[in-house]
Amino acid sequence: MDKQTPLVDMRDIHISFGGIHAVDHVSVDLYPGEVVGLLGHNGAGKSTLIKILSGAYQADGGEIYINGEKAEIHNPRDARKYNIETIYQTLALADNLDAASNLFLGRELVTPIGTVDDDAMEAETRKIMAKLNPNFQKFAEPVSALSGGQRQSVAIARAVYFDAKILIMDEPTAALGPHETQMVSELIQQLKTQGIGIFLISHDIHDVMELCDRASVMKNGELVGTVDVNDVTDDDLLGMIILGKRPEGVTVQG
Ligand SMILES: Nc1ncnc2c1ncn2[C@@H]1O[C@H](COP(=O)(O)OP(=O)(O)OP(=O)(O)O)[C@@H](O)[C@H]1O
């Protein structure tokens, strides 16, 4: 994959609910191995924008290109065909099931006689966890017994196992303490080196500065602009988020 073709190119996306322009003609893109932060206040339209990419919502208009080709994403199944995996704001894990059962939820491995192959699923889960999060040991327990960071690593393992090329993470560190946040940061760094592109929704400017290559800021459904995080200060980003002000003397896309 050459660096010139974006993994994802969302162009002029718009959607309204009732009279509200939840996403108002927004264009964002994402390159392989890149993390693009999506920032903005509550209700800015971040989740709605990524739900259009993940097939949860259908846009009223606009286009999505994946690897330079026009994509038709009408439902989550379509999104999976394009190797788009989403980790939602409220982690969709089944609390009463263990890590392996969650990893394979809805896509269970079966034995030749058609029964669910728990041993194979656990073996695969151990393999991927050994790579992603070697400290993870809680294979036998329901995920309700896991910490927030451990739950994140199960969700990330699921995406990676099913060959995500494009990963959408909605507030992955919102409910985590510093240690757990560090763990998720390390996971994200590792996914980058595998060429996975990540849209990362976050309210935390510090996380964005540390983890993201670029940041796209939304306000009231509109794109304020997209900047290279190395070109801006925390205050520049805050000005974009709060005031919708594009920083001066900096290249701003969009
Ligand atoms: N299914 C829906 N029906 C009606 N309105 C919706 C729906 N989904 C989102 N909205 C509205 O669209 C706007 C954008 O919401 P969205 O959830 O995308 O914001 P957000 O930037 O993700 O906010 P937060 O930071 O609080 O998660 C809000 O005004 C919200 O009320």
Ligand SMILES: [Mg+2]
């Ligand atoms: Mg949201």
